[in-house]
Every structure is written in structure tokens, then in C-alpha cells.
Amino acid sequence: MRGKPDAVIVGSGPNGLAAAVTLSAAGLNVLVIEGASAIGGGCRTEELTLPGFRHDVCSAGHPLALASPFFRRFDLAARGVRFAYPEVEFANPLDGGRAAIVTRSLAETAARLNADRRAYQWLVGPVATHNDEIIQALLMPLRRPPAHPFVLARYGLRAVLPASVAVQVWHTPEARAILAGAAAHAMMPLTSVPTAGIGLMLTGLAHAVGWPVVAGGSARITDAMADAVIAAGGSIETGRWVNSLSELPPAAAVLLDISPRALDRLAGDRLPGRYRAALRRYRYGPGVCKVDFALSGPVPWTNEDCRRAVSLHLGGSYEQTAAAEAEVAAGKHPEQPYVLVMQPSIVDPSRAPAGRQTLWTYCHVPAGSDVDMTDRIEAQIERFAPGFRDLILARSVRTAAEEEAQNPNYVGGDIAVGVQSVRQTVFRPTVSWNPYRTPVRGLYLCSSATPPIPGVHGRCGELAALSALRDRFGIREVPDISPDHMRPASTTEPAPSGP
Ligand SMILES: Cc1cc2nc3c(=O)[nH]c(=O)nc-3n(C[C@H](O)[C@H](O)[C@H](O)COP(=O)(O)OP(=O)(O)OC[C@H]3O[C@@H](n4cnc5c(N)ncnc54)[C@H](O)[C@@H]3O)c2cc1C
Numbered sequence: 001m002r003g004k005p006d007a008v009i010v011g012s013g014p015n016g017l018a019a020a021v022t023l024s025a026a027g028l029n030v031l032v033i034e035g036a037s038a039i040g041g042g043c044r045t046e047e048l049t050l051p052g053f054r055h056d057v058c059s060a061g062h063p064l065a066l067a068s069p070f071f072r073r074f075d076l077a078a079r080g081v082r083f084a085y086p087e088v089e090f091a092n093p094l095d096g097g098r099a100a101i102v103t104r105s106l107a108e109t110a111a112r113l114n115a116d117r118r119a120y121q122w123l124v125g126p127v128a129t130h131n132d133e134i135i136q137a138l139l140m141p142l143r144r145p146p147a148h149p150f151v152l153a154r155y156g157l158r159a160v161l162p163a164s165v166a167v168q169v170w171h172t173p174e175a176r177a178i179l180a181g182a183a184a185h186a187m188m189p190l191t192s193v194p195t196a197g198i199g200l201m202l203t204g205l206a207h208a209v210g211w212p213v214v215a216g217g218s219a220r221i222t223d224a225m226a227d228a229v230i231a232a233g234g235s236i237e238t239g240r241w242v243n244s245l246s247e248l249p250p251a252a253a254v255l256l257d258i259s260p261r262a263l264d265r266l267a268g269d270r271l272p273g274r275y276r277a278a279l280r281r282y283r284y285g286p287g288v289c290k291v292d293f294a295l296s297g298p299v300p301w302t303n304e305d306c307r308r309a310v311s312l313h314l315g316g317s318y319e320q321t322a323a324a325e326a327e328v329a330a331g332k333h334p335e336q337p338y339v340l341v342m343q344p345s346i347v348d349p350s351r352a353p354a355g356r357q358t359l360w361t362y363c364h365v366p367a368g369s370d371v372d373m374t375d376r377i378e379a380q381i382e383r384f385a386p387g388f389r390d391l392i393l394a395r396s397v398r399t400a401a402e403e404e405a406q407n408p409n410y411v412g413g414d415i416a417v418g419v420q421s422v423r424q425t426v427f428r429p430t431v432s433w434n435p436y437r438t439p440v441r442g443l444y445l446c447s448s449a450t451p452p453i454p455g456v457h458g459r460c461g462e463l464a465a466l467s468a469l470r471d472r473f474g475i476r477e478v479p480d481i482s483p484d485h486m487r488p489a490s491t492t493e494p495a496p497s498g499p
């Protein structure tokens with residue numbers, strides 16, 4: 001690193017690194033401090049089970065990275081990051097060997113739904129057709145008027161519904177399961193607003209850009225970002241947990257890729273009482289219990305189409321998924337949980353030795369739960385893929401409590417770092433004109449507890465960095481983060497994994 005830092009960033013998740021990339025591109029001297037032994041936060045890949053089995057530790061599906069204006073300008077492809085696409089974007093197996101199938105083609109997906117063909121086109125069609133405008137608006141600063149207000153208003157009218165209301169226009173079990181599976185990503189009861197909006201956004205993304213995984217693992221994304229920061233002269237320190245702001249070297253700007261709870265703890269009395277009280281009112285959602293498997297072969301899904309999908313939602317019917325999510329919200333551990341499954345090996349052979357597979361799963365559990373849900377997750381998979389258990393070579397389990405122990409951002413195991421109610425999506429972490437700026441001069445929050453939404457898209461980090469550039473360095477233009485500016489465009493080899 002070239003002398004003393006202009007900016008210090010605590011946390012090297014995709015948002016911390018997006019902030020570091022943005023500030024480095026503006027010519028600043030950046031230091032990133034990461035507590036864990038490896039960079040990447042929720043975007044890492046490790047051998048969690050057996051040698052040669054590479055598992056995405058947290059995020060695995062990357063529609064948001066593909067659609068993100070930050071990553072489009074950063075140009076992941078030119079930096080050697082390759083997305084691997086399935087033939088089926090996502091599938092919801094049902095009992096009796098049936099399944100709801102979503103492919104890139106809106107028309108094909110709708111046609112499979114027979115009686116619900118027109119209703120599917122009516123509800124999902126506008127969100128899929130205008131997905132780019134909608135996603136760009138959702139990932140924009142909230143203070144800026146949307147570029148396509150009518151498109152957004154049309155989505156908004158659907159988005160403000162709970163899934164339980166939106167689903168009433170569909171009658172087939174398949175169509176209803178599609179909405180349940182996508183809406184349950186919200187980690188809220190399906191009777192809550194805006195579960196329809198989250199389900200429709202994710203389904204629209206499946207049609208518009210797809211739900212790919214990253215060839216070689218999600219860590220390729222954060223490795224490419226770290227690589228760009230280091231190439232620009234910045235430095236990244238791992239294995240150093242920050243417990244107080246006083247531990248940081250002096251710098252004109254400090255950006256924190258941490259939760260509101262940790263901000264309250266790290267900044268302590270430097271924050272005014274009213275702001276601290278608001279941070280303490282911030283609401284976290286349920287947790288997840290994650291189980292990764294090393295398998296001797298592909299999962300024997302009864303439904304053939306499920307074998308072509310990387311992402312699967314195992315909740316059964318709409319009613320069963322809704323019941324499982326309601327139980328979690330009531331503080332219970334469902335006997336038949338809604339399980340998210342990803343089988344990246346079907347499109348990315350690099351994840352496991354020849355003929356073997358990795359399988360990524362999690363289910364929702366009450367906040368802070370230390371219950372190991374392995375048996376219930378396996379039973380849900382067996383329900384739709386009898387013989388699955390015979391393939392298991394090894395497992396790695398992380399309860400919700402362990403999720404938080406490994407990454408303090410995931411309070412109680414909440415991987416979205418905060419309930420995604422309408423209020424808390426608009427006003428994250430507190431009600432304020434600039435959510436990234438804290439009352440302490442030069443101190444910013446840049447994690448997914450700030451707008452726009454959780455996920456791997458880098459916009460929370462980028463928007464926080466743009467605020468810091470304006471406030472602290474008088475730089476108003478958006479820095480050029482393209483490979484032409486930050487790194488020779490000729491670089492085509494993927495960055496190595498790890499710090
Ligand atoms: C199991 C799971 C599955 C997910 N699946 C998906 C998915 O498929 N697609 C998707 O888009 N998103 C997914 N997500 C969400 C996604 O990973 C997050 O939204 C994203 O990583 C948030 O990025 P971030 O930079 O804000 O925080 P994080 O990625 O959480 O990074 C924060 C970093 O800060 C470090 N840190 C925190 N406190 C300190 C401290 N005091 N000192 C030093 N370092 C500190 C942490 O160690 C961590 O490295 C998933 C998350 C999990 C956990």
C-alpha cells in the first residue's frame with residue numbers, strides 16, 4: 001500500500017469490495033480489513049466437505065450480479081468470471097412426480113401451465129419483459145426519480161401485494177408453487193407485503209437474465225473485485241476483527257460492511273443517542289440452517305425436468321410452503337420445511353471430482369436457532385428424489401447460530417441482514433435522506449443493511465462509496481471501474497480463489 005490510507009473499509013463482502021473498487025477507481029488509497037481468514041463474506045467458495053468438493057459457502061445463484069449496473073460496468077466477463085447457465089432456471093417438484101418448471105422462455109413456461117397459461121403471462125409477463133428497467137430502478141438511489149415511472153408503477157401495483165393475494169389469479173398447483181417458491185426467498189410469511197413483489201422480481205429475473213451460478217464458484221466474483229483493488233494499489237488484510245472504531249488507522253473516510261447492531265457497538269458513544277436508538281429498533285428476520293453435501297452422483301429427482309435445474313424450491317404445494325414459512329415466523333421449526341436446493345455440478349463440473357456432485361441447501365428457521373435441520377432437509381429431498389440419501393459421501397452443517405458466529409452480519413442467522421418489509425426496504429437502516437452516511441463525520445455504512453436490497457449486486461457498497469467521494473473528497477463524477485481503467489483488459493484468466 002502507498003502510505004497512509006485515504007479510506008478504510010471494514011469487511012470484504014461484495015458490498016465492502018464494491019466500495020473498495022469504487023474508491024480505488026477514483027484514485028484513492030484504500031485499505032480493506034476483514035475479520036475472517038478469507039475474503040468474500042457471503043460470496044465465497046470452499047472445500048467444506050471433502051477434498052476436491054468446492055461449495056459456495058453462502059450465495060450461489062447470481063441473477064442479481066448479472067443484472068447489476070455495478071457489475072455490468074465492472075465487466076466480470078472481461079475479468080475472467082464466467083456464468084454457467086442451466087436449461088431450467090428453477091423448478092418446484094410436487095408429489096406424484098409432477099413439477100413446476102421455469103425456463104428462460106416466458107412463453108414455454110406459460111404453455112406448460114395449461115389452464116394458467118394466460119394468467120401467468122398476465123402477472124409475470126410485464127415484469128419479465130421490462131425486467132431491465134425494473135431492476136435498474138430497484139438498484140438506483142431511492143432519492144432519484146425512476147427513469148421509467150410507468151413500468152415501475154405497473155410492477156409496483158403487483159409488488160405491493162402479499163403472495164397470498166397475487167396467487168389467487170392462478171389455479172393450477174404448478175403455477176401456485178412457482179409463486180410460493182420464489183416469494184418464500186423473502187423469509188416472511190406469504191401473507192406479508194411485499195412477498196409477491198420479491199417472488200415476481202425473482203421470476204422476472206429468471207426469464208430476463210437467468211439464474212446462473214459462477215463457473216468455479218461464487219468466490220470468482222469477489223476474487224476479481226479484490227484483484228482490481230490490489231492492482232489499483234489498495235491492500236486487503238484478513239484475520240483482523242475490528243471491535244471498535246478506535247482500532248482503525250486514521251483516514252478521511254471509513255466505510256463499514258457490517259450490520260446496524262455492529263455499527264452501534266463499534267461506534268458506541270460517538271453516535272448520538274437518537275441514531276443509536278434507531279439502530280436498535282432495526283428488525284432482523286428469521287435465520288437459515290445450511291447443509292452442504294458431497295454426493296457420489298446426481299440427485300435422482302423423480303421428475304426428469306428437475307434434473308436440468310440448478311435451483312429448486314422444495315416446499316411442495318403453495319399451501320405447504322405457506323404453512324412452513326408461517327411456522328418459522330411463529331418461532332417453530334417446520335417438520336416439512338421449505339428447502340432451497342442448488343446443484344451447481346450439473347452445469348459446472350469443476351465443483352467436484354469426476355462423476356461426483358456438490359449439493360447446496362438451506363431452510364428457514366427461527367432467529368438464532370441452534371437446531372440442526374439436516375434430517376428434515378434430507379427428508380424433503382428424499383420426498384422428491386427417493387434414493388438421495390444413498391449418494392451422500394459427506395455433509396457440512398451450519399445452524400443459524402453458527403451462521404452468525406462465522407459472520408456477525410447475519411444476526412441470528414438472518415442472511416438478508418434485516419426484515420424486508422416495505423418500510424425497512426425503503427428506510428434501511430434508519431429513516432434518513434442518505435442512508436449510507438452516519439452522524440459521525442466520514443463514517444459510512446455500506447453493507448446490505450442499506451438500500452437497495454440484499455444480494456450480490458454491489459450497489460450498497462458502490463452507493464455508499466459515491467456518498468463518501470462527494471462528502472469527503474469533493475469528487476462528484478462516478479469513477480470508471482471498467483477493466484480499461486482499473487486493470488488491463490487483456491486479463492482473461494480467472495483470479496485465484498482465497499485471499
Ligand atoms: C447461506 C446464504 C445464501 C445466500 N444465497 C444468495 C444467493 O444465492 N444469491 C445472492 O445474490 N445472495 C445470496 N445471499 C446473500 C448475499 O450473500 C449477501 O446479501 C451479500 O453477501 C451481502 O454482502 P455484504 O458485503 O453486505 O456482506 P457480507 O457478504 O456478509 O460481508 C461482510 C463481511 O464483513 C466482515 N465483517 C463483519 N464484521 C466485521 C468486523 N467487525 N471486523 C472485520 N470484518 C468484519 C465479515 O466477515 C464478512 O466477510 C446468501 C447469503 C447466505 C448467508
